[in-house]
Structure formats: C-alpha cells, structure tokens
Amino acid sequence: MRKPNRAIMSRRSRPAKEPLSHELIVKTAYELLKEEGTAGMSMRKVAKALDTGPSSLYVYVKNLQDLSSYVLDHGLGQLELSELSDHDWKEQLFQALNAYLELLIEQPGLAELALQAIPIGTHAFRLNEFLLAVLQKGGITSTSAAWGMDMLLLYASSVAFEQAARSRYGDEQMAVIKQSYQTVDPIRFPLIHGLKQELFSGDIVIKERFYWGMEVILNGILLSKDLPRSIQDT
Template sequence: MEKKNSPSTVSRRARPAKAPLSREIIVQTALDVLAQGGLEGLSMRKVAAALDTGAASLYVYVANLSELHGQMFDAAVGEVSLAAPANETWREKLKRVLISYLDVLMARPGMAQLAQATIPFGQNTLRLVEYMLGLLREGGIEQERAAWGFDLLTLYVTAIAAERGFREARSEVLTHVKATLRNISADEFPHIHATRHAMTSGEFARTPWAIEVMIDGLIHCTFPPLDTLPGQPAEKGRS
C-alpha cells in the first residue's frame, strides 16, 4: 500500500524491519479481514494489503484461497470452549458446546458461510468432534447414531448461523420479505397467514430449542436403519 520505490534501490531502507511472513500470521490477518469485511471483503489481495505486501507473496505459505479458508476455519474452531461444570449432564454439556460453536460462527461475519464451504478436518476440528462424540456415547447413544447425530447437530448449527449471516448482510431484502409476509393472503395461504408472526420470532430462543428437538429425536428414534443400508434408500425417487 504505502510503497514508494521509484528511484533506484532506496526501497529496502523505506521498509526496514518488516516482520517476515508466516502461515500463522497470514491466517490471523485473514481472520481480521474477515471480521471487518465479511466473506465478500476477504480476498487474497486484501489480506496481502493488510500485511503491506502483494498477493503473490502469500502463495509461498498457502496453496490457494480455498486452503486459506480451511486454515481460517480450523483456527476459529480452536476458539470453541470445551469447558463445562463437572456436575452437568452429558446433554447439558453437549448443548453448551454447540452454543459455544454457534458463538464462534457468529463472532465474525461470514465465518458460518466459510464453515459451510470447508471440508473440516484440521486439528482443532478433530478435537471438537472427538469431544462431541464422547458426550453422545456417554448418553448411551450407540456408535452409528452418534456419528450421524453429531453430523446432524453441527450441520444445523452451521446452517442457522449462515442464514443469520446472510440476513444481516442483506437486510434490505429481508424487510421486503417481512412486508410480503405481513400482507399475505389469508385465503390462498391460510397456514402461512396463521403462523406469519411465529415464523420470524424467537431469534435467539430458536437454536437452543432446535438442539433440544434434535437430541430428543436422537434418543427416541428407533433407528439405526440397517435395513435401508444395502439396497439404496428403497424410498422414493432418488435420481
């Protein structure tokens, strides 16, 4: 950004003690850029600019933007708190860690979308997965249900965070939607009309509620549906 090396070779004096680049510094700076500008405002060029260098310099430490995304996600997952009061039940602990994960996803705009676009298997992610699987097993949920259930839970939390992120990013569209919903025809769409307030309510209560619903389902569900495993779904049209 602030480079002025038009003469011969004075440049190295104008930038005397620049801290050397590193993977960690790049990832941390990228998280800062994300925090300020969201996922739209995150680009190799912007991150490089924040480090007072050019985009090409980053490619020494990071293969491409996609890999940087992955590194950023895992670094963020490292901020999830796994601590819990010892007297809590497994269910309370599970809910607690999921909410902490949700907090991390919502701390920086665009982090949830980043989580959705990332196939997540860094060190911090593994630690989190291990912890959650342990809790489900502690609750007596067997192997397969635990694996699938963990996926169900995290998928939902990530999705709800991403959805909120989008709505914050484009609030103009959202107000338009709310107007449409408010004036919706009671004849053509009676059920939507009846629930039109509930649909946009409970911004914060909703996620804990959904977590409870899914854990309840996980406990009551009679599956693991071994019968459907061999011969495809046996359900309706899988194309």
C-alpha cells in the same frame, strides 16, 4: 540554482517485514474476513495485505478452500468449552453448541465461512472430540455419532449465519419481510396465512427455536442409533 537538500531514506531503515509463514497468512486472512467478510479473503487481497504476490501464498496453502479451512479453525480457537463432567450429557451438548453459535455470530464473517469450509486444525478437532464424547455419554456411537455431530454443527452454523444476516439487514428490513408475510393473500396461500404469527414466533434472545431445533435433530439421532445396520447404510 542550488536544489534543496532532500532526505534520502535508506531501504535498510524500513522496519523488516515479518517472514512469510503459514501462521501469518492465516492470521492475515482472518483479519480480512472480519473486515470484509469472505469476499475480502481472496488470495489476491491476502497477498496484497502481506505485501507479496499471490503465488507466494501457494507455498503454504494449496488454494483458497484450503486457506478457508485453516482460517475457520483459527477462529474456533476462541471457543470456550467446559470440562466434560458426569452431569446431564444433553445439557453439556447444548451448551457446547450454543457457545459455538455465539462465537460465529459475534465474530464477523465467521458464520458465513462456516457454511463454506470444513475447519482443519486442533481447534476444530477439540470441538469434534468434545461433541463425540458427549454423544457417547448419551449412548450414541459409531455412524450415528459421526453423522449426528455433523448435522448438529451444520444446523448451528446455519442459524448463526441467519442471525448474522439479520443483524446486517437491520430492524427496518426485517419489518418489511415480516409485513409481507402478515399481509399474504389468504386465498392463494391459506397455510401461510394461518401460521403467519407462528412463522415469526420464538424468542431470539433465549433461543427458543434454536434449542427446539437441536431437540428435534437429537431425537432423530437417538432413534436412528437403534435401527438395523442395513437401514443405516441405505
């Protein structure tokens, strides 16, 4: 009995894989981050997506933390910053931090990654340079500028992470959380009971809490820049 003819596909007819590179690894990891969050950005999963072994990745990145830093910087490539101007320096600072906040919220997984890694690359440097320049316009320099910038970015990252988490929880889960505070025992927790409305106040859309928090941090930075060097170093 004759066997039916079967088409044999030559390996040479397959589309050639894009050569492995640092840029390709970072882009692939970023796509996995958007799809599965930081849990999907393991070295094993990145290697699988690239049809290679994890050991091949270590030629281009030292470890997962190193990769995370580059992926975060890649994500910051979408950040739009206005040109520095002679206008109100504080307003320029807040606009830049708000743009950073919005980007972290809009891009899945980026807010989570921002709390786990320090970005490495030109996009992060561009943001840092902009913030330092604006702070300098406000008379904040040296240690206060460096530490202050770090604190402001950390604050914005944490707010972005919280809002991104709320989006995942959904309105129903947030209603349960809010209800638990509304019905707290006033005898055991009198202060929480007395502030149960204020704890959940602040318009999320116009970012009342976010801007209030930045004002608080910035006022502290402005105060610290006038302290003696011996106090700043302690």
